[in-house]
Amino acid sequence: MRCSILWVLLTSSLAAQPGAIPGMDAQLIRVTDVTARGRIGAFPTGLNGLSGAITICNPGTVTIPWLAPMQEDHPTYAFLFCRAADGRFEQISDRSYVKHSFSSQNASGCGVCTTPGRTSLGPNCSDTYSANTNGDRFFLGPAGEVDPWLNAWGAVGSHFDRGEPDVGPPENADGARSLTRLQTGALDPVTHRIEVGDADLDVTGGRFFFAAQALVAREPEAVREDNMMSVEVAAIWSGLEWRFAELGTATHGCVLQHWTDASLDSATNGSDDGRFYVAVKVSGPDARGLRRYEYAIHNRDNTRGAAALRLPLCARARLEDVSFRDIDGVASNDWAAVHTGGELVFVAGAGNALEWNTIYNFGFTTDATPTAGAVSLDQARPGPGAASVTVPARVPSTLANPYLGDGCPRGAFPTLTATGSPARATMPNPTFGLRVAGMQPGATGAVILGATSGTAGVGGSCVWRLAPPYHAVPILADASGVAAAPVPVPLRPKLEGASVFAQAAELTPGGPALTEANLSNGLEIRIGNALPGCN
Secondary structure: HHHHHHHHHHHHHHHHHHOOOOOOOOOOEEEEEEEEEEEEEEOOEEEEEEEEEEEEOOOOOOOEEEOOOOOOOEEEEEEEEEEEEEEEEEEOOOOOEEEOOOOOOOEOOOOOOOOOOOOOOOOEEEEEEEEHHHHHHHHEEOOOEEEEOOEEEEOOHHHHHOOOOOOOOOOOHHOOOOOOHHHHOOOOOOOEEEEEEEHOOOOOOEEEEEEEEEEEEEEEEOHHHEEEEEEEEEEEEEEOEEEEEEEEEEEEEEHHHHHOOOOOEEEEEEOOOEEEEEEEEEEOOOOOOOOEEEEEEEEEEOOOOOEEEEEEOOOOOOOEEEEEEEOOOOOOOOOEEEEEEOOEEEOOOOOOOOOOEEEEEEEEOOOOOOEEEEEEEOOOOOOOOOOOEEEEEEEEEEOOOEEOOOOOOOOOOOEEEEEEOOOEEEEEOOOOOOEEEOOOOOOOOEEEEEEEEEEEEEEOEEEEEEEEEEEEEEEOOOOOOEEEEEEEEEHHHHOOEEEEEEEEEEOOOOEOOOOOEEEEEEEEEEEEOOOOOOO
């Protein structure tokens, strides 16, 4: 019964996707032989043109058209080169040109192939393109000419039609190939190949990944996951060129799956446009109770692209060290971040949408804790489907202990954070407590708890952030200047939804607070097991 329900859902999905043909299926089975085809410049500031080999199979039940340009019905291949380092997973290649297939081998690399000829790939048949062939600029064209959702490409006015340099009208728009081998032979050794700089390869501790993707017209979205394949490689500078050694076995799926300790989710714009992958890695908390969020977003085959990233972030959450990385190195079109109304929004600069076969990175530091939620990607251009794509992801949507403001002295105040398992006032929580860091070794003081907050000046720039009545928990700093104040939370249902306010005082003769103390930042401690994410 469960199998029959799954089949109904699957066939309904296929029927809903315009143009999809059941049985149309492609699968990459080999991604290998990453090769530096040429370079310009001197190490360590040179630029390299890479390529790699692939083998594709037809595990489906219908033949796949394989017509050479300038005929339009043929698969295309896109490539990425990525690096994992310093807590991020980044695309370090440019948006390289895509390979247009031109002839199928119909070899028996994935079964018994009985299809003759070279203009289609039959069921159980395979086709291989070497690194040399995939680096041949005679068959490489701009990614922007391809509709990745439909794998639609128009010959008229294309790069192949125009030539390089452009041959001019009317020949540049007559549907006949103007790009010649003489023209591509005159290009430098890097242009239009997978371009990667020395500086992005010469990174100690970096892990490198080569990824390929096949696009086949009329292939149902439900079977496209194995159209992607990636393999880890070691990048080795020989003194003259970069060489690449494969590490392990190539795997199907999005290249972001290789990001250690990151979560990965994806979604399409219904049946109207392609898929985005969202990977997120959260680290921390640090000594100040802050966590670092790093997002990597891969547009697999969404034609309309993305021009904004929206994710929930509590209005009272602290936000620091916002970062963005794209692949063009142009600061003037970077995405800008705005935190307002319980939402953090990154908005694309002019002409810098997240296009297909591209990975952009977004990062920030906050005191909000991660929960299961979703991000939204606003589509960059009008077209079929919704205005945005919602993707499940870990998001900073819970703020258990809101920050009430800085302490004193300015720039050097003790830091008050929550501790425990968990570090929030759930009921009961015998492990909950408060930690004060940045005190003088051996110093004494107290964590003060109050039922309500307040703001009263107590000397210079010092602000006392509690209102009476108070309860004091004595503290004593250890040799590293850290003190602990246990504040176990009992099981008292009437406390659900209540808050306690806290601030620490370090006794220091001559201190800025009434000449007697240094004050920590203030915290609101939200009590309960069913609290909403923000208050």
